[in-house]
Amino acid sequence: MKEIVVDVKGRESLGKNASRRLRHQGLIPAIVYGSKKEPIAVVVDPKKILEIIHSESGVNTIFQLGLAQQEARRHVMIKEYQVDPVKGNLIHADFVRIQMDEVIEVDVPVQVTGEAAGVKLDGGILDHVTRQVRVSCLPTDIPEHVTIDVTPLKIGDALRVSDLPKSDKYRILSDPDLTLVVVSPPAKEEVIAPAAAEAAPAAPAEPEVMKKGKAAGEEPGETAETDDAKKKETKKPEGKEGKK
Structure with missing residues (x-):
C-alpha cells in the first residue's frame, strides 16, 4: 500500500482572527506534537485530512507529514479534530508524532x-x-x-x-x-385495549301521569272555568212575587 503524504506549512499568526482568515482561504489551523519535541503550529488542507478520517482505518491511519524548512517528514496520526457544529466543516486538527518502533x-x-x-x-x-x-x-x-x-x-x-x-x-x-x-428478547407488541362497550340504551321515559279531572293538553285553570259554567246553567232563576 502506498504511503500517504500530507504537506503542511508553518503557521506564524495565531489566534481566532488568524484562524478565521485561514478558513476563508480553504485551509485550517493544526498542531503537531509528541516524541518529546516542541509543538509546531501548521496550516493544512482540510480535504486531505477528511480523506484520511473517512478511510477504512480512519484516525488510526499512519501517514507522513511534510513540513518544509522545519523538519523532515515524520510519521503522524490524527489525535483529535474539530468540526463546525452548524456547517459540519472540519475546522481544526491535532497530529501526534509516531515512532514506528514504539508500541502505541x-x-x-x-x-x-x-x-x-x-x-x-x-x-x-x-x-x-x-x-x-x-x-x-x-x-x-x-x-x-x-x-x-x-x-x-x-x-x-x-x-x-x-x-x-x-x-x-x-x-x-x-x-x-x-x-x-x-x-x-423480542419486543412485545403493544396490546391495544378493546373498544369500550357501547353505552347502554337510555331507559324509556316514564309515561306522563295526567292529573285526575284534567284532559290531555288542557291548560291550567280550564277545568275550574268549565265547572263554574255548568253550575250557572243548572241554577234556576228566582220567580217574582205577584202584586196584591
Missing part, C-alpha cells in the same frame, strides 16, 4: 459477523453494547477492526471482551468483563 495504544472498532441464532430463530434483538476496544501494538500492526462471531448466541446470551480472539500482533487492554453484544 489505539481504539479499534468491533466488527460483528454471522447472524445470532436467537435473532434468526426466535426473533430476538442483537444489541451492540460496546463498539470499540483499546489495544496496544506497533504502528504497523494496528488492526482495522477486531472480529467476533455471534452465530451461536441465543436469547439472553452475551459476548464480552474476554471472548475476542487473541492475536500475537496486538494486546487488548479493555476490561475483559466488558460486554460487547447481547441478544435481547
